Amino acid sequence: MSRLVIVSNRVSIPERSGAAPAGGLAVALQAALEERGGIWMGWSGNSSGEEEPGPLDLKERGKITYALTDLTKTDVEEYYHGFANRVLWPICHYRLDLAEYGRKEMAGYFRVNRFFAQRLAPMLEEDDIIWVHDYHLIPLAAELRQMGFRNRIGFFLHIPWPPADVLFAMPVHEEIMRGLSHYDVIGFQTDHDLENFAGGLKREGIGEALGDGVFSSHGRRFKGAAYGIGIETAAFAKFAQKSASHSMVKKARESIEGRDLIIGVDRLDYSKGITQRIDAFERFVQDNPEQQGKVTYLQITPKSRSEVPEYEAMQRTVAEQAGRVNGALGQVDWVPIRYINRSISRPILAGLYRMAKIGLVTPLRDGMNLVAKEYVAAQDPEDPGVLVLSRFAGAARELSGALLVNPYDIEGTANAIARGLAMPREERRARWRGMMDFLLEHDVTRWCDDFLKDLVPASQA
Missing domain, CATH: 3.40.50.2000 (Glycogen Phosphorylase B;)
Structure with missing residues (x-):
């Protein structure tokens, strides 16, 4: 059975081995990691100031390694407060009027995703299954592919995905769409979000639906589906x-x-x-x-x-x-x-x-x-x-x-x-x-299982 590697902006670490963190999502992801063994990597929430962050802070809890990294003050401002929460968040919530574009913040967003990939790379094994979460980390798969990784990589978006006319108002929408094409499975909350994504591919002429939830874009084939998240x-x-x-x-x-x-x-x-x-x-x-x-x-x-x-x-x-x-x-x-x-x-x-x-x-x-x-x-x-x-x-x-x-x-x-x-x-x-x-019937464990069923090949299940 292949290891599972989860990457999210923030990481939920239980106080002790076997303890369940608060919140259904963390419970489900921790259970999946405990079953397979693996890594959960993300930002520690801390800033290293102007200095480059130190090595990853590794915490072992049973079969799970929690890997936390600090970010510089500039990274936090440009990647997190800047592009992620002042461009992507309002755009995905249909609020064009609140989106504040800045070339510096856009560059910071892609730079931090590259930094995450560089920190993750030494820990990855050839048959690891990688599951990336949410809008902060859309370009992560593209960065890993550029480094030569061919692992199965899935992405789940926890927030809405906007229709084409809203998305295309974002100056770097082409790079965002191209980044998504490097995943093997893309999960959305609802069928409406999936329809918006498919419509954007068609409107921009950068991809097409091949049937049975399979899409083609930027020379790659991948699955797109709705996996509505539940609670425990x-x-x-x-x-x-x-x-x-x-x-x-x-x-x-x-x-x-x-x-x-x-x-x-x-x-x-x-x-x-x-x-x-x-x-x-x-x-x-x-x-x-x-x-x-x-x-x-x-x-x-x-x-x-x-x-x-x-x-x-x-x-x-x-x-x-x-x-x-x-x-x-x-x-x-x-x-x-x-x-x-x-x-x-x-x-x-x-x-x-x-x-x-x-x-x-x-x-x-x-x-x-x-x-x-x-x-x-x-x-x-x-x-x-x-x-x-x-x-x-x-x-x-x-x-x-x-x-x-x-x-x-x-x-x-x-x-x-x-x-x-x-x-x-x-x-x-x-x-x-x-x-x-x-x-x-559709609790958070079912959501997790449904996504991983589509992401993990039978040979690695």
């Missing part, structure tokens, strides 16, 4: 049930004083539609005055990429907006919106999901959105809540029991909140059951 569904459901007795969850339940809880959980990012969501909640309360004092909207939004000016400005905007709504609608004994701008531990979060009558997941664009899946998995089967979900989240392609909304339609989202709160228990149970059955 059964484990999270048990986790949420147990978390209901957590002391902090009990305090939260007491503090809302019998009111219906509406919950939103998002990293602070302009793609998440948080300001539109607050507007929708305000409209809901205004349109349903009988609900004043009877609902509490809890928005949990940890800070994100605060070094990037746009994110710092957004943090102020969301806080001010929540304050404005509370000032306009609040009463002496009722604060409509509770806004928390920090991370909440997973046990408490699971318990809060289970308490909430409405899970409000309304991104303007999202590759999948695992909060939606965690909310469903956390529910009490006898009395589940209702998921209000943006039709522009990848999860909308899978969770047919959700109330789908257009997050730009403030009134429509407000109406969905009202409908969810008034929904009879039998309808809620029927909607939840269909979604939960899907999530149990």
Whole structure:
């Protein structure tokens, strides 16, 4: 059986051998690595300042070697804060207006990918299977191919892939598309993302679909498919049930004083539609005055990429907006919106999901959105809540029991909140059951297995 080598921008290292890291993705990838043995390489999150980074920091955990590298201050600014998060991220989320191009940052992005390849190369064996993750590392396969490696290399994109007219506005889209052609398997979250990719090949005249998910581009053949990522569904459901007795969850339940809880959980990012969501909640309360004092909207939004000016400005905007709504609608004994701008531990979060009558997941664009899946998995089967979900989240392609909304339609989202709160228990149970059955079958382990089944040849399985 061939070794598995995973490369991602950041690496999740368990504290001790055999310990599972937090989060379903890390759990699944660690399990695959434990089965095959292998390497997980990525950025340590640290900067070496202006000096060249030292050697790889190698940490052994059972059959897995975790290989971490520092980056220089310039690398972090140009590769991570620059091109990855100020060009690729907004472009892939359809926000041309927020993309900031700079030749220096573009060069830094490709330079750091070359650096990753150079650091990885001495550790690779001839029959290793390499799995690269996300938009930070699109050119990595091309760098390895140029160094002479012929290993099977797969790539999975965790965020959306935009249509041709959006992608082609990026000055280096040709290099990005050429870089993808050096993989053997390219995975997307949804069939829509795959269609956008295929459409870009055709529109640009640089490739074609050959059938059965096989594509040809830049003289290479490769497979492209949708592999919607899941969560550790059964484990999270048990986790949420147990978390209901957590002391902090009990305090939260007491503090809302019998009111219906509406919950939103998002990293602070302009793609998440948080300001539109607050507007929708305000409209809901205004349109349903009988609900004043009877609902509490809890928005949990940890800070994100605060070094990037746009994110710092957004943090102020969301806080001010929540304050404005509370000032306009609040009463002496009722604060409509509770806004928390920090991370909440997973046990408490699971318990809060289970308490909430409405899970409000309304991104303007999202590759999948695992909060939606965690909310469903956390529910009490006898009395589940209702998921209000943006039709522009990848999860909308899978969770047919959700109330789908257009997050730009403030009134429509407000109406969905009202409908969810008034929904009879039998309808809620029927909607939840269909979604939960899907999530149990299509969990994160199934996602991992499906991708590796296409990437690993039978001779190396």
